[in-house]
Amino acid sequence: MNILYHPAVLDHDTGPNHPENRLRLEAFGNLTPEPMIPGGEVYLELVHPKSYIDTIRRHCERSEPLDGDTQASPGSFQAAAAAVGATILAMERGDFALVRPPGHHAYRDEAHGFCLFNNVAVAAQKAVNEGKRVLILDFDGHLGDGTMDIFYKTDQVLYWSLHQYPAYPGNGSAVEIGEGKGKGFTVNCPLPAGSADDILRHAIEYMMPVATQFQPDVVAVSAGFDAHQFDPMLQLRATGNFYHWIGKTLRETFPGKLFGALEGGYNTEDLPGCVYNFLAGVNGEAMPYPETGTTSGLRVWETYELYLHQAAGLLARFWKF
16 A cells, blocks of 8 residues: 655635645655546546536635635635545555545535535445445544445445544434434444544444445545544544554455555654654554554543444344454
8 A cells, every 4th residue: 555645736715724734645755656547537426416516516616615614715726626536546456545634524415524525425435336336434533423324325325434522523322323224334433533543443343343344446535543542632542553453454454455545644744653663563564653552541541332232233233243
């Protein structure tokens, strides 16, 4: 799994005090642009209606915010389109799209949470249209509410999220498991504040049977790194060790099916190490940036297990644990 990067993603200007700014990617140093990244605009209507795409374009031209958190600038539309194009190519190659703006809070027709277009959802829908079953594992520390909503009523996409709960955006409880044909195909693993490496690993191991029984053709990773213990946006306590472990676990469980795209992660000192640990795990390499592992307190475990058993009780109608 290699990094795919397009310099246009730096042109999304959110201002120097916004947590989702160009310094997030500049922290990686001199990245080599990938010349084969396609224009993402042609794929947007796989998920987003034309009226919404036009609205985003107008807001970007006028530098008008889309909501209180989601900024737009003259370069934002092309940056967001390039992020979609990079994610599509990442899916085709089994690579990692190092992109911004992130995507998993974007709904079909609403921008939220720093996100304009839903990068992973567009790629997943392209795969579904080609007759493939897609697992989306979202280990960003926030629920990808846009992604969940887009696929909430389908059985062709299994959306699986680990996220701090309660936290932004507010939903993502254990009882949200999908609707209609999609019932049982949304898997939420709510994590109480203070959840550390041990709980995050347990959540993956406990729910992995659902993912394997789904038998995906494609595994999309919405890879956010704001669950890291030093990230300013949340109160989770993952270390870089967890990201290496989950990369290794996914490689062993779904060989040849993985691709990823960057979502959150706002501590620019730690973000590159977390990403490189994840990539090393996927690529079967030693962990380049080890940390001292973390453990969760007893009360955190008790709350987590209440959430977990609530989710498992509802999902047991559809999957074997």
